Amino acid sequence: xxxxxxxxxxxxxxxxxxxxxxxxxxxxxxxxxxxxxxxxxxxxxxxxxxxxxxxxxxxxxxxxxxxxxxxxxxxxxxxxxxxxxxxxxxxxxxxxxxxxxxxxxxxxxxxxxxxxxxxxxxxxxxxxxxxxxxxxxxxxxxxxxxxxxxxxxxxxxxxxxxxxxxxxxxxxxxxxxxxxxxxxxxxxxxxxxxxxxxxxxxxxxxxxxxxxxxxxxxxxxxxxxxxxxxxxxxxxxxxxxxxxxxxxxxxxxxxxxxxxxxxxxxxxxxxxxxxxxxxxxxxxxxxxxxxxxxxxxxxxxxxxxxxxxxxxxxxxxxxxxxxxxxxxxxxxxxxxxxxxxxxxxxxxxxxxxxxxxxxxxxxxxxxxxxxxxxxxxxxxxxxxxxxxxxxxxxxxxxxxxxxxxxxxxxxxxxxxxxxxxxxxxxxxxxxx
Numbered sequence: 001x002x003x004x005x006x007x008x009x010x011x012x013x014x015x016x017x018x019x020x021x022x023x024x025x026x027x028x029x030x031x032x033x034x035x036x037x038x039x040x041x042x043x044x045x046x047x048x049x050x051x052x053x054x055x056x057x058x059x060x061x062x063x064x065x066x067x068x069x070x071x072x073x074x075x076x077x078x079x080x081x082x083x084x085x086x087x088x089x090x091x092x093x094x095x096x097x098x099x100x101x102x103x104x105x106x107x108x109x110x111x112x113x114x115x116x117x118x119x120x121x122x123x124x125x126x127x128x129x130x131x132x133x134x135x136x137x138x139x140x141x142x143x144x145x146x147x148x149x150x151x152x153x154x155x156x157x158x159x160x161x162x163x164x165x166x167x168x169x170x171x172x173x174x175x176x177x178x179x180x181x182x183x184x185x186x187x188x189x190x191x192x193x194x195x196x197x198x199x200x201x202x203x204x205x206x207x208x209x210x211x212x213x214x215x216x217x218x219x220x221x222x223x224x225x226x227x228x229x230x231x232x233x234x235x236x237x238x239x240x241x242x243x244x245x246x247x248x249x250x251x252x253x254x255x256x257x258x259x260x261x262x263x264x265x266x267x268x269x270x271x272x273x274x275x276x277x278x279x280x281x282x283x284x285x286x287x288x289x290x291x292x293x294x295x296x297x298x299x300x301x302x303x304x305x306x307x308x309x310x311x312x313x314x315x316x317x318x319x320x321x322x323x324x325x326x327x328x329x330x331x332x333x334x335x336x337x338x339x340x341x342x343x344x345x346x347x348x349x350x351x352x353x354x355x356x357x358x359x360x361x362x363x364x365x366x367x368x369x370x371x372x373x374x375x376x377x378x379x380x381x382x383x384x385x386x387x388x389x390x391x392x393x394x395x396x397x398x399x400x401x402x403x404x405x406x407x408x409x410x411x412x413x414x415x416x417x418x419x420x421x422x423x424x425x426x427x428x429x430x431x432x
Contacts, residue, residue, distance in 0.1 A: 023068075030069070030077070035059050035085070043067045043095070048102060049077035049113070054144070057084030060158070066095035070102040071113020076170045077102075078114025078180060081157055082144055083121050083187070091162030093196075101167035108167040110225050110250070111203030115168035115180040119146040120155040122189040124211025125234035125274040127264045133233065135186045135210065136265075139173045146186030146210060153213055155189025162196045169203025169225065176253070179204035182224070188214040190237070198222060204252070206244070209235035209280070210265075217241050223399075226252040227260040228287065231314060234263070234276040238432075240283045243411055245399055246323075248290035248298055255303040258287040258321065261334075262310035271310025271333055279313035279342075281429050286411055289324035292388060292397035294354045304329045305353060306345075309360075313337050315344040317430060318423040320351070322388050323397065327353035330371045332361040338374055339366065347381045347424045352388025383418055392417035 023046045029039070032051030036059050041047055043066035050072040055061045061081070063069075071077040079099075081087045091097040101112035117135060124147035126133050131151065134143030165182045172178055182199030183206070190213045198220040199206035206221035208230040214237045221228035221244035228244035244258055263271045263278045287305055290298055305321035308314055309331030321327055327350045330338050337343035350356060357371030375382050385391060395410040413419040 025070075030079075032075070035061055038062065040064065041067050041069070046070060048072055049079065050075040052078050052080060055079075055081045055085035055087060057082060060086040060088060063087070063089040063097050065091045065097065065162070067097050069099045071099060071168060072102055073112050076114050076172055078172070079116050080144055081118045083119050083146065083148070086156065086158035087118065087160065088158045089161070089163050090159050093162060096162045096164050098164045099166065099168065100164070108201070110167060110201045111170045111179065112167040114170050114172065115182050115184060115202070116165060117144075117180070117184040117186070118157050118160070118188050118192070119144055119186045120157050120188040120192065120212055121148060121150065121152040122155050122187045122212040122214070123147065123151050123153055123234060123276045124187050125264055125276055127272050127274065129274055133186070133210070135184060137172050137178050137180045137184070139175065139178060153189055154191050156191035157188055159193040160197060161193060164198045164200070165202070166200045168199075171203070181205040181208040181230070183207050184210070185212060185214060186210040188212040190214060199224065205230045208232070209237065211235055211276070213237045215239070221245070223247040223250055225250055225256070226254060227257045229259045229282070229285075231261045231278055231280045231312070232265045234278055236276055236279045238281040238283070239285070242282070242285040244287050245411070246288065246290045247399070251299055251301045253301065255301050257303040257305070257307045258289065258324065259306035259308065259314065259316070261306070261308050261312035261314040263312050264310065271312075273311050273333070277311070277313050279315070281315050281317070282319065283317045283430060285316065285319040287319065287321045288396045288411065289322065289353070291323040291325065291352065291354055294352060294387070298325075305350070307331060308334045308343060310334065311337070313342045315429055316348055317344070317427060318347045318425070320349045320391060320419060322349070322351040322353065322391050324353045326355045326358055328357040328371055328375060330357070330359050333363060335359060335363060335366050335369055339369060344427075344429070345375060345380065345382060346427060347422065349383045349385070349391055349418060350375065351385035351391040356384060381422070381424065391419065393419070
């Protein structure tokens with residue numbers, strides 16, 4: 001494949017690091033608050049967010065451009081926009097809205113605070129067949145609900161634009177697997193606006209979508225512990241223009257991947273075919289793993305550019321997947337989807353992955369299926385390179401350690417790069 005334009009620079013206008021100014025600190029507005037009426041956060045004040053802060057049905061939280069919210073470490077500060085609640089965090093390139101750790105710069109770590117959770121009423125699926133579910137991270141019986149009736153696929157939870165989320169992803173319960181994502185979306189509907197979002201140093205996934213059909217653009221995942229782009233429970237939105245960058249020293253006990261996709265979670269390894277199916281459309285994504293060379297020896301917990309499993313029907317177009325232990329793993333019933341063309345990877349560059357592709361939990365009748373041969377199907381127009389340098393990006397692995405010079409063009413293609421031409425948007429999945 002080739003990508004006509006990555007538009008990474010547009011994403012990177014969000015910036016890499018936050019600066020805190022000499023402003024008064026408000027530690028009462030977001031202090032385990034139940035927000036039941038319209039509330040505005042002003043850029044002239046910094047806000048210390050303590051405990052769980054819930055924007056309730058019928059209420060709106062407005063955050064002015066340039067506002068800084070500090071997540072409290074001790075109380076695991078978290079923002080939850082419940083079904084029927086709205087958030088209008090409409091920043092700008094010059095005045096992004098920043099959610100970051102309360103700790104001083106230099107002392108911040110992944111998991112210093114909770115994260116942002118947005119919940120809506122767009123359709124979801126579950127392994128049990130229920131049309132609603134508790135969002136993960138809170139423990140059984142304690143999480144707020146997403147999905148449910150009435151189902152509203154064009155639901156709006158508001159606007160999130162030019163927002164940075166840094167050093168989030170705390171484990172709320174102390175039980176492994178209950179970490180919060182940087183930005184969690186459960187049943188979020190199509191009228192919600194999410195664009196120009198950067199999640200940095202999150203203690204779990206940077207972005208995770210549980211059902212819903214919100215469309216998102218201009219996203220950056222920077223050095224999370226777990227996955228970059230995680231889709232589950234019937235998510236079927238379109239994601240365009242994304243960049244993910246990894247640190248070889250930051251990885252998760254559950255294996256760190258670029259894309260991870262399931263039809264539903266917490267189900268048997270085979271997944272279920274419950275509907276609506278998980279079938280997101282990703283396009284113009286640059287997903288850079290930690291393997292700058294296929295000869296590197298890195299921790300075995302580094303996984304795949306894409307682990308596509310449990311009956312997911314994800315599709316990826318016009319993208320770059322480079323520098324992973326395995327480029328693409330097809331797992332369980334998702335192998336059927338790939339064979340039947342309901343799971344697609346087209347016009348995509350796969351370069352410098354230690355292994356191009358593999359399979360796991362192969363269904364009966366598909367024993368001869370080869371992910372590598374499937375990716376190399378001529379009509380799919382994927383481009384496969386043995387080395388990352390063949391992709392010809394400026395300097396995509398120079399962030400180990402952080403460059404610190406403020407440049408944002410390291411992931412742009414140089415002259416002659418195969419990423420500069422040949423993108424194809426004629427696939428019906430890319431319409432609209």
